[in-house]
Amino acid sequence: MKILVFAGYYLPGFKGGGPIKTIKNLFEQVGDEITFKLITGDRDLGDNAAYTSVSSGEWIQVGNALVLYIRPGIKGYAQMARELWAKEYDLVYLNSFFSPRFSVFPLLLAKVLRQKVVIGPRGEFSEGALSLKSFKKRWFIKIFKLLGFHRDTVFQVSTDFEAGDVRRVVGSGVDVQIAENIGAREFAEEIETRAYRVLNAVFVSRISPKKNLLAALEMLQKVQQPLNFHVYGPVEDRDYWRECEKAIATLPPHVEVQRKGTLSPDEVVKTLEKYDVFFFPTKGENYGHVIAEALCAGLPILIANTTPWRNLHNLGIGWDLPLDNFDAFSAKLDELATMPFGEYLRMRRHVLNWAKGKFSQNDTIEANIALFKYAYGKK
Known part of the structure; x- marks a missing residue:
């Protein structure tokens, strides 16, 4: 199975926080079984300058995945469009719902091309998250549903709580699959002694x-x-x-x-x-x-x-x-x-x-593989 992934930030960046770790862990743990290609930005969150350690505009092997770092502007959008148009993938996997560049644009084009789409909204449908810039978000949700995109999209969530958020916002009949993010496996070597009275x-x-x-x-x-x-x-x-x-x-x-x-x-x-x-x-x-x-x-x-x-x-x-x-x-x-x-x-x-x-359990890894197999096999 070949999956084309879109995310705003990836290694060597780290300011984007949890989503970077989610994708990294997924590629590390599942990349031997599924082929991943990632399209991402060429700079870290809040940075004006591009990474100096990677080349923009060409596919680079990073761990278990091929990564394409794209520049801002029209040239970056054109690169995304070419990769989507080539259809050399089985699924499109979006790691946000509201990102104009790395979610909205590839979602629209993938739907025009009748491609299968999985969206990991990363908590964006929680009440707290929706309360921020709520007017724009709610308008996009209305357009998404009006165009019928919710009918043929699989939403990945981590828990029943998040599944409830997605159904509350997008609709009770939306296809929601639970596959928890693959978490950390590094542990403390020793427990530190707490400072007295502080x-x-x-x-x-x-x-x-x-x-x-x-x-x-x-x-x-x-x-x-x-x-x-x-x-x-x-x-x-x-x-x-x-x-x-x-x-x-x-x-x-x-x-x-x-x-x-x-x-x-x-x-x-x-x-x-x-x-x-x-x-x-x-x-x-x-x-x-x-x-x-x-x-x-x-x-x-x-x-x-x-x-x-x-x-x-x-x-x-x-x-x-x-x-x-x-x-x-x-x-x-x-x-x-x-x-x-x-x-x-x-x-x-x-x-x-x-x-x-x-x-230390493998259940989460197996659930992620099952998610992509389900979305791939869905009519």
């Missing part, structure tokens, strides 16, 4: 409204115990970051916040394992690779109930709380800060053991 919390993600850093900072207003909060990730929205800086300036003196820059993919787990809790009240994720990486680092996670990672307290690996209750987040941070060290250490070891069991 909780070290960490946030790793793009700084944008969807990731909800501003809410995290507002939740810190009512934290009673000493706390250090380190923020890693590229600034995607500079106006939003300025709002965050204003919120940081109003925090109580026992709460210290530092922005620490951006992590490359191979630095994430090694960096996370040095902290005490992963604090990430995101507005919505279809998977949340960084959440999986935090678990692989043996970190308890404190997140919003807007992701597939649910019932965390019952599993003993963290908490998923509603975003309309900021005080609950503050209280959990205080609870962790005052937790006896022996109890905290047992929790971290439990998190790490749980993650090793979760991410």
